[in-house]
Amino acid sequence: MAAPVNSQSSGNQTYGELVNRLLLPTWLVIGCLLLIPVLLMTVYSFLTKEFRGGIEWNFTLAAYEQFFITRGLFGDEPPQIEWTYITIFWRSVWQAALATLLCLVIGFPTAWFIATRPARIRPVWLFLITIPYWVNLLIRTVSLRFILRDNGPLNEAMMALGVISDPLPILNTDLAVQIGLFYSYLPFMVLPIYAAVERFDFALSEAAADLYANRWQTLTQVVIPVVRPGIVAGCILVFIPALGAFLAPDLLGGAKNFMVGSLIDEQFRGSQGNWPFGAAVSVILMTLVLIALLVQARNASRGQA
Amino acid sequence: MKGVRHYPGFLAATIACLLILYVPLMVIAVYSFNGSTSITKWSGFSLRWYADVFTGPEAERFGLATWNSLSIAIIAATVSTMIATAAALAMIRGGSFRGRQATYALINLPLMVPEIVVAVATLIFFTTIGLTTGYMTILLAHVTFCIPFAYLPIAARLTGIEPTYEQAARDLYATRGQAFRLVLLPLLGPGLVSGWLLAFIISLDDFIITNFVKGAGMETLPTAIFGSVKQGIKPNIMAISTLMLGVSILFVSLSYLVNRRGRTAA
Secondary structure, eight states, X not given: OHHHXXXXXXXXXXXXXXXXXXXXXXXXXHIIIIIHHHHHHHXXXXXXXXXXXXXXXXXXXXXXXXXXXXXXXTSOSOOEEOHHHHHHHHHHHHHHHHHHHHHHHHHHHHHHHHHTSOTTTHHHHHHHHHHHHHSOHHHHHHHHHHHHSTTSHHHHHHHHTTSOSSOOOOTTSHHHHHHHHHHHHHHHHHHHHHHHHHHOOTHHHHHHHHTTOOHHHHIIIIIHHHHHHHHHHHHHHHHHHHHTOOHHIIIIITTTSOOHHHHHHHHTSSTTOOHHXXXXXXXXHHXXXXXXXXXXXXXXXXXXX | OOGGGOOTTHHHHHHHHHHHHHHHHHHHHHHTTBOSSSSSSOOOBOOHHHHHHHHSTTHHHHHHHHHHHHHHHHHHHHHHHHHHHHHHHHHHXXXXXXXXXXXXXXXXXXXXXXXXXXXXXXXXXXXXXXXXOSHHHHHHHXXXXXXXXXXXXXXXXXXXXXXXXXXXXXXXXXXXXXXXXXXXXXXXXXHHHHHHHHHHHHHHHOOHHHHHHSOTTOOOHHHHHHHHHHTOOXXXXXXXXXXXHHHHHHHHHHHXXXXXXXXXXX
């Protein structure tokens, strides 16, 4: 019986000798066009800004100082904490967290419902959830901007129904941004939770029911602990892109409801830009995301144990 | 015991979820057929805004942007599918080798880094090496972030194909090249098509990264639409959006069908 086992293991190594050559294009492309650029961006965040949006190769902490510390309008006052950018980050984290929570509230029951359909119909339901994900995010955001306008379909419908007498100003508020983030990333929440619920062994629920647990107890004490890795994965998949979102705050939020994405974008527009500062904000955003991913990785390994 | 699977209100949540996802798309599709010049008042069914897209004052600008978008998406999808196929062969048929974990992380890197950060990093890189931003820089950036999307269905498909088929071919004196071309490639087909289609849509849809690396005067369809929307949503934008919506849905459906047929055939 040694022979088949042997050929089995060599079968998974058909391309063993070619590994380096097969992976060379991947390393070259992603390495040169993403890994090195990200490192270079980190270097940039320590450079000096030049007037007219350029840079000088002099190392300085100025960009990070600008982010955290203010010395008054003329730079001659004692250093104080600069709240402008921290507030923008705080608003982004808060908005992204709220969108994650809302997606979870709608996404979990949806994922559960789909996963408990007969196996033949499940792919159709899943397909319905995935289609909007593949539709251009710009177009989806534009359609929300159209709907939420003062004289848009939403306000017209509510006025026709007599719910309100004057149009509600929704566009260009934090609420509009929140609706946009929630709407943009909702499919990301459903898919991983679905994958977890589909693998869930319903005998566990039945056992809980036999032991006189009611539905709610079964859900919170049996089901949720088991499918938790799926829930955490869904939350990460919504939270990360929502944190760095650009389109929703830009098209729905207007000038007053800045998020990190718009702050970064602004640093690279025209001669008013500040590239080292934009790079520094990007590095800070990337660090936050990295922390979120590490939390998720720890959670996933605990789920397997 | 259907009881333990049923929770009251979960059906309602699912319907709410689908409504939330689809109503905005339907609204924009319906209003694109509005005959009125104002986007607010409904004045009967008309195809005039679709005609406007192809013959109106902005037709040339949108035509050029469409050409850029389509050609970039086709090239980026093709190149990234080839790179992803090579990577999948090494990762799944390459046994264990040094740097496997690191390579896996690298393939997924474009999905891990927030889009806006990828955009900033790419722009800084191109500026530093002195590459003028334009068609070429968009294309290079697109190839990079399309790789993981092409990789996923190809790797999934390859994992499902037993290595015994290639082994049988090799035992019958096929060269490795022949075993790949005549045995593995046809089996891998649905995964390749599916990966290519997904990469194509991802490239066609990208706005944030393209907007950073496109340079002045260069437009793709999303950046052209964004530019117009900034001045207010005009009906021709809704027509163009509806057309793009149709293309995306068509391609995803194709990818889904190819994948499903492949699965039942294998």
